[in-house]
Amino acid sequence: MDLFGTSLKPAGYPGPASSLGEDGEVKGFDFNEQSIRRAFIRKVYAILMCQLLVTLGFIALFVLHEPTKRWVYANPALLWVALAVLLVTLFSMACCGNVRRQAPMNFIFLGLFTVAESFMLGVTSSMYDSKAVLMAVGITAAICLALTLFAMQTRFDFTVMGGALLCATVVLLLFGLIVIFIPKNTIVTLVYASLGALLFSIYLIYDTQLMMGGKHKYTISPEEYVFAALNLYLDIINIFMYILTIIGAAKD
Secondary structure (H helix, E strand, C coil): CCCCCCCEEECCCCCCCCEECCCCCEECCHHHHHHHHHHHHHHHHHHHHHHHHHHHHHHHHHHHCHHHHHHHHHCCHHHHHHHHHHHHHHHHHHHCHHHHHCCCHHHHHHHHHHHHHHHHHHHHHCCCCHHHHHHHHHHHHHHHHHHHHHHHHCCCCHHHHHHHHHHHHHHHHHHHHHHHCCCCCHHHHHHHHHHHHHHHHHHHHHHHHHHHCCCCCEEECHHHHHHHHHHHHHHHHHHHHHHHHHHHHHHC
8 A cells, every 4th residue: 555545566476377387487377467457557547648638628728818817817706716626636535535436426526626626737838828828739749758668667676766756856845945035036947847847757567557557666556547547637737737847047
């Protein structure tokens, strides 16, 4: 179990119907395990693509449609509603196993979270130039594709880095709190955003390998397809926001 109650087990751990051969390899479950894992990965990426399409739609609407932008700016309470929905759904899925495992409840909560997150991203993106947003989308897509291919090909096991990533996240959070009280400084902003993009790039590799299973030490249970899609979505969104921050700071 991880901190959120997600089922993590050492990869290749023999189940009740499996056995160990003379060479120490797990026998009797390879085909079923691989077929289940492949179906799980397809489901995760299908959910993720739907989330990203919704998010891109919101971003395009807020960046390119001026009346929508003015209407949202005139009604700031909508941001607080979106933030409340985002936090409630996120913590519900993270802390309550039944919420993220039982259909259709898991899809309802994930859908509400995605809409709330997309709304807030759309509002944030509307504060930047449309060319900067388009550039950030392109760079993020290229980075995520490259990192996903790297995670699938590399022999280095990133799933053992959970503790180090948690420590790095806490340090980045504290750094961000300090930056709030520092007068606006382009160099500090660039350093902070660069570290954030780097950290969540590593998170993307980590979460991709957890989903893949195989020879990695830790894997995520196939029952957790919504949680896996949520992890990847958050990684990509964070990379996008930090890249957008870098581009915005570089143009100032």
